[in-house]
Amino acid sequence: MAASAKVWSDPVTQFASDVRAGLCGKGQKELPSKYLYDPLGFALFEVITQLPEYGLTRADERLLRSHAQEIVRHVPSPALVSELGSGSGRKTRWILSAMCEREPVSYYPIEISRAALASCAAELGDVGCAGIVGVEREYLDGLGEVAALRTGGASLLVLFLGSTIGNFDSGADARFLREVRSILAPGDSLLLGADLLKPLERMLDAYDDPLGVTAAFNLNLLGRINRELDGDFDLRQFEHVARFNEATSSIEMHLRSKRRQVVNVRRGGFAAPFAADETVWTESSHKYTRREIAKLAVTCGFRMEAQWVDDEWPFAENLLVAV
Numbered sequence: 475m476a477a478s479a480k481v482w483s484d485p486v487t488q489f490a491s492d493v494r495a496g497l498c499g500k501g502q503k504e505l506p507s508k509y510l511y512d513p514l515g516f517a518l519f520e521v522i523t524q525l526p527e528y529g530l531t532r533a534d535e536r537l538l539r540s541h542a543q544e545i546v547r548h549v550p551s552p553a554l555v556s557e558l559g560s561g562s563g564r565k566t567r568w569i570l571s572a573m574c575e576r577e578p579v580s581y582y583p584i585e586i587s588r589a590a591l592a593s594c595a596a597e598l599g600d601v602g603c604a605g606i607v608g609v610e611r612e613y614l615d616g617l618g619e620v621a622a623l624r625t626g627g628a629s630l631l632v633l634f635l636g637s638t639i640g641n642f643d644s645g646a647d648a649r650f651l652r653e654v655r656s657i658l659a660p661g662d663s664l665l666l667g668a669d670l671l672k673p674l675e676r677m678l679d680a681y682d683d684p685l686g687v688t689a690a691f692n693l694n695l696l697g698r699i700n701r702e703l704d705g706d707f708d709l710r711q712f713e714h715v716a717r718f719n720e721a722t723s724s725i726e727m728h729l730r731s732k733r734r735q736v737v738n739v740r741r742g743g744f745a746a747p748f749a750a751d752e753t754v755w756t757e758s759s760h761k762y763t764r765r766e767i768a769k770l771a772v773t774c775g776f777r778m779e780a781q782w783v784d785d786e787w788p789f790a791e792n793l794l795v796a797v
């Protein structure tokens with residue numbers, strides 16, 4: 475095989491290899507947060523967004539609903555709209571409807587999940603003048619494809635909502651935004667939703683709700699390993715932990731082993747030992763300051779065009795323009 479050829483492994487092999495790397499090494503055990511979102515995880519996340527303690531999604535939606543016209547006024551016309559990780563597409567309705575008031579618009583949601591693309595198309599199918607074309611790709615590959623479609627000087631508006639940027643590892647948020655910028659042309663826009671730092675108790679309640687939905691969302695990752703990789707995790711022997719890491723300004727989700735145990739992952743051909751109280755780190759959710767977002771924008775090749783902050787739940791919608 476040529477040295478430059480890309481080696482593709484099937485998704486189950488890749489999952490098994492990531493789980494082995496995350497559970498069998500020395501030091502902090504870790505699983506990539508993208509594996510939280512199988513169909514059951516996706517459904518549990520949708521429930522999280524309705525929890526009284528988790529105000530993030532409602533704040534994002536409130537801002538988009540109240541400021542959609544103003545946001546769209548900053549975007550040069552004509553424009554294509556693309557979204558990184560559209561999820562259900564519910565929040566996007568406000569932006570598309572505002573775009574449609576001035577011109578018909580093509581909307582390209584980018585998702586690795588076909589099911590999410592289908593639910594997004596169903597949710598937004600009634601936004602009259604928007605042509606919806608789902609792109610089943612990783613974010614950057616998909617964005618490259620969408621950028622190549624533009625003709626006649628159209629600009630691109632990229633939506634990256636819901637503070638998914640906060641789920642990148644420390645430093646990876648900036649690397650990702652730089653990559654996005656390298657695909658864009660000067661004058662293109664990026665609407666970036668980012669959750670802001672807030673009082674500790676409010677943050678902890680949002681990630682450790684009394685109904686236990688977030689705990690189920692987190693534990694489902696072990697359930698997924700059982701289902702897809704023939705694992706024998708006893709879910710009752712692990713518990714959900716949410717903690718704030720001051721050094722990285724992030725809420726971390728972990729799964730703590732209640733006792734010493736060994737878990738077999740038969741399809742991966744390995745066994746993972748756990749000490750009592752040892753944790754598996756499953757997600758980080760960075761909480762930004764407004765100033766930090768502005769700095770991040772500039773270091774990644776954007777200027778901050780405008781910023782809107784919710785009154786009830788500190789969350790910022792940031793309109794960045796590629797320079």
Ligand code: AVI
Pocket residue numbers: 522530636637638640641680681688757758759
């Ligand atoms: C998708 N993401 C922005 C959510 C967050 O708040 O970091 C994921 C989540 N994890 C637990 N609750 C919600």
